[in-house]
Amino acid sequence: MATSAPTSLTSRALAPVGVAGNLFAFALDVFRGLFRRPFQLREFIQQAWFIASVTIVPTALVAIPFGAVIALQVGGLIKQFGAQSFTGSASVLAVVQQAAPIGTALLIAGAGGSAIAADLGARKIREELDAMMVLGIDPIQRLVVPRVLACMLVAFFLNGMVSVVGVAGGYVFNVILQDGTPGAYLASFTALAQLPDLWIGLIKALIFGVIAAIVASYKGMNAKGGPKGVGDAVNESVVITFLLLFVANFVLSMIYLQVVPPKGG
Amino acid sequence: MGVEIKVNDLSKSFGKQLIWGDVTLTVPAGEICVMLGPSGTGKSVFLKTLIGLLKPDKGSIIIEGTDIASCSERDLYEIRKLFGVLFQDGAMFGSMNLYDNVAFPLREHTRKSESEVREIVMEKMDLVGLVGAEDKLPGEISGGMRKRAGLARALVLDPEIVLFDEPDSGLDPVRTAFLNQLIVDLNAQIDATFLIVTHDINTARTVPDNIGLLYHRHLAMFGPREQLLSSEEPVVRQFLNAQKVGPIGMSEEKDADELAAEAGQELPPLPPIPLQLDPSNGIPRRSQRPAGEWCREHGVTPPPGSFESSNAGLAPGA
Numbered sequence: 001m002a003t004s005a006p007t008s009l010t011s012r013a014l015a016p017v018g019v020a021g022n023l024f025a026f027a028l029d030v031f032r033g034l035f036r037r038p039f040q041l042r043e044f045i046q047q048a049w050f051i052a053s054v055t056i057v058p059t060a061l062v063a064i065p066f067g068a069v070i071a072l073q074v075g076g077l078i079k080q081f082g083a084q085s086f087t088g089s090a091s092v093l094a095v096v097q098q099a100a101p102i103g104t105a106l107l108i109a110g111a112g113g114s115a116i117a118a119d120l121g122a123r124k125i126r127e128e129l130d131a132m133m134v135l136g137i138d139p140i141q142r143l144v145v146p147r148v149l150a151c152m153l154v155a156f157f158l159n160g161m162v163s164v165v166g167v168a169g170g171y172v173f174n175v176i177l178q179d180g181t182p183g184a185y186l187a188s189f190t191a192l193a194q195l196p197d198l199w200i201g202l203i204k205a206l207i208f209g210v211i212a213a214i215v216a217s218y219k220g221m222n223a224k225g226g227p228k229g230v231g232d233a234v235n236e237s238v239v240i241t242f243l244l245l246f247v248a249n250f251v252l253s254m255i256y257l258q259v260v261p262p263k264g265g
Numbered sequence: 266m267g268v269e270i271k272v273n274d275l276s277k278s279f280g281k282q283l284i285w286g287d288v289t290l291t292v293p294a295g296e297i298c299v300m301l302g303p304s305g306t307g308k309s310v311f312l313k314t315l316i317g318l319l320k321p322d323k324g325s326i327i328i329e330g331t332d333i334a335s336c337s338e339r340d341l342y343e344i345r346k347l348f349g350v351l352f353q354d355g356a357m358f359g360s361m362n363l364y365d366n367v368a369f370p371l372r373e374h375t376r377k378s379e380s381e382v383r384e385i386v387m388e389k390m391d392l393v394g395l396v397g398a399e400d401k402l403p404g405e406i407s408g409g410m411r412k413r414a415g416l417a418r419a420l421v422l423d424p425e426i427v428l429f430d431e432p433d434s435g436l437d438p439v440r441t442a443f444l445n446q447l448i449v450d451l452n453a454q455i456d457a458t459f460l461i462v463t464h465d466i467n468t469a470r471t472v473p474d475n476i477g478l479l480y481h482r483h484l485a486m487f488g489p490r491e492q493l494l495s496s497e498e499p500v501v502r503q504f505l506n507a508q509k510v511g512p513i514g515m516s517e518e519k520d521a522d523e524l525a526a527e528a529g530q531e532l533p534p535l536p537p538i539p540l541q542l543d544p545s546n547g548i549p550r551r552s553q554r555p556a557g558e559w560c561r562e563h564g565v566t567p568p569p570g571s572f573e574s575s576n577a578g579l580a581p582g583a
Contacts (some may be wrong), residue, residue, distance in 0.1 A: 020363070050427060054376075062546065106468045121356075122359070126359065127352050127353070127354065127356040128357075128358055128359065130313070130318055130356065130358055131350070131352055131356035131357075131358075131415075132352045133318060133342075133345070134316050134318070134345055134348060135345070135369070135370045135373070135418075135422075136343070136345045136373075136374060137342075137344050137373055138338075138342060138369075142373075147440075156439070
């Protein structure tokens with residue numbers, strides 16, 4: 001025991017590095033699989049439909065309070081500066097740039113990703129994936145690629161939906177609860193916000209969709225140890241996705257703020 | 266005609282634990298081989314290594330000139346089209362009914378029309394006796410049916426090599442007997458190379474042309490059926506005759522004390538060698554050798570009563 005302790009300690013300390021490497025290698029495999037024919041159109045449509053069906057309603061329900069909270073917070077703050085006429089613009093910026101992609105990502109990871117991890121994990125422990133490989137079919141190309149693309153597509157559209165619902169929610173709360181003027185709220189939209197804000201929101205949503213789908217697929221396909229292993233895989237995939245999403249969001253926001261100068265700044 | 270599998274000096278370990286090492290054997294083309302071994306000796310690992318699901322630490326597996334252990338992923342997917350594999354639980358795709366499961370490889374790999382697919386699928390379903398159950402989901406049928414459906418799916422691409430992972434586990438003796446007969450008939454029909462992993466001695470004694478025994482992290486013996494059934498080698502003898510006396514213990518190998526306690530005991534005589542299972546049409550398979558031929562050629566006297574019936578020497582209750 002005494003002699004093996006240091007080696008096991010270092011190997012345990014380095015284990016996360018190994019996992020990160022495997023995840024990255026898996027992502028590269030998925031990327032290669034993207035270009036391999038035949039493309040699994042049927043699986044892609046089924047998965048896109050499935051992910052959309054489990055995420056649309058919760059996302060809409062999350063978007064309303066999200067937009068409202070931002071409107072209340074920003075509205076309150078901005079009032080103290082006496083710049084009420086910019087309330088609309090500020091909340092649009094916050095919703096489109098941050099709240100929409102993050103809200104989308106949370107739902108894609110929490111609802112879509114967990115379903116993917118559970119599905120692939122169950123297939124893994126029932127040896128279905130092995131059977132598929134033995135039948136000469138690459139599960140990455142057959143199952144993972146369509147799921148990744150489906151997640152991206154759904155994330156892209158959900159992001160648009162959250163933006164609209166969030167801004168609308170902000171409008172309602174600002175106008176009704178904070179006695180804002182409807183005209184000023186709408187008119188100030190373009191005062192600070194600009195088109196690239198929308199692009200970065202959509203790009204973020206796409207990237208978050210990729211991360212959520214790849215982590216969920218990786219965890220699912222590496223589930224082991226029976227039914228409990230599937231549960232663990234789902235749990236880990238959601239936690240890891242959330243962590244990665246917030247890091248990615250931070251990095252993307254930093255880059256964006258450096259590259260695109262704020263309007264009127 | 267089947268394809269030969271040449272395994273050379275193969276070793277596999279998980280972490281520091283060696284599963285088996287230096288396994289060298291040739292599975293002859295078109296013959297039925299059984300790989301035996303006590304529970305937990307890595308028989309399934311061996312099977313998964315043969316199809317490239319697990320990478321061996323060293324050694325080679327040559328099939329049609331390609332080394333499975335070191336070839337590229339792309340070659341691996343190509344070579345796997347030669348294989349049909351029956352997994353322990355059938356490994357059916359849970360989201361598809363039996364018909365779609367069996368049709369899956371055809372739809373993925375061939376450009377056959379739906380009516381041609383239907384014809385082939387129904388033929389294989391008939392072969393394994395599952396006609397009428399096409400619309401059932403894998404979750405709705407018994408383990409035995411799942412196994413047979415798995416067999417139908419494994420056969421649908423006309424494989425050159427068929428691997429069976431414990432075809433008899435969890436089946437009742439009657440179904441096992443039927444399945445064994447089916448295996449022999451199939452071999453007579455399609456001439457593919459068969460490798461069966463099992464620890465059912467009944468199957469091992471009557472079905473194969475060759476037997477291999479994995480024990481204590483190595484291949485204890487591999488050779489013609491009659492060679493192993495007439496062998497005096499302690500491990501082979503103990504396992505093939507399901508005896509308690511011998512080097513295999515409850516956990517793994519017995520310790521020195523237990524072996525010393527057994528030193529004086531006389532081993533029961535070797536039971537007679539049963540006849541090999543014939544195909545049900547009575548015409549011997551191409552790879553089948555006449556009963557007793559190996560013993561005569563090698564000057565081995567088979568145990569008395571050998572080659573008289575097909576259930577000779579069965580362990581009581583087995």
